[in-house]
Amino acid sequence: MRNTWQCPSCNQTFSDGTVICTDCGIHLPSGKPVSELNLSPQEPPQDQNDAAANTADDEPEENAVNPVLQMLQEYLPGLFSIKLLVLSLVTLALAVTAGILGLFVLSMGAMMAGISLIASGFVLYAHTVAWIQCGYFGWLASLLVDYEGKRWAIFFFFVFGPVLAGMMVMGYIGSSQAA
Numbered sequence: 001m002r003n004t005w006q007c008p009s010c011n012q013t014f015s016d017g018t019v020i021c022t023d024c025g026i027h028l029p030s031g032k033p034v035s036e037l038n039l040s041p042q043e044p045p046q047d048q049n050d051a052a053a054n055t056a057d058d059e060p061e062e063n064a065v066n067p068v069l070q071m072l073q074e075y076l077p078g079l080f081s082i083k084l085l086v087l088s089l090v091t092l093a094l095a096v097t098a099g100i101l102g103l104f105v106l107s108m109g110a111m112m113a114g115i116s117l118i119a120s121g122f123v124l125y126a127h128t129v130a131w132i133q134c135g136y137f138g139w140l141a142s143l144l145v146d147y148e149g150k151r152w153a154i155f156f157f158f159v160f161g162p163v164l165a166g167m168m169v170m171g172y173i174g175s176s177q178a179a
Helices: 050-058 067-075 082-107 111-134 150-178
Strands: 004-006 013-015
Touching: 067 150, 082 111, 111 150
Parallel strands: none
Antiparallel strands: 004 013
């Protein structure tokens, strides 16, 4: 059978783990109103001895967040949303497919159609980066409205970095085939 607390003021019964009466605001373990208690988060509880409090300060915090994860959560929150990440990967696959198809069409001599396909793939890719960077879905123009400083730098790095790398690879392939 579960342990229960009974409020000394209003006699309402609470399950084990409840600390404050939701009806009258009494601190159940002490029986005093919460307003009379001195519960500041900086001070250790009064029932602990000083030796235990001193050893807690010497130990590293177990809940400390890795600085890299903290930076990722701040600048790329979409990485932590499964739904957003899956849709971003699908959109990325469409963007790559459009780019490859555009290159194929360009090689066939249809310049405008090939450039249009490559541009649409690029816009899809930019949407994917913005979704991951903002942490929610939206149109590219509305997502970029609030960007400042580091957010712009991260956006340009992730959007134009792979494009420049792809262009360098294509240039290398083209020069090696010409030789």
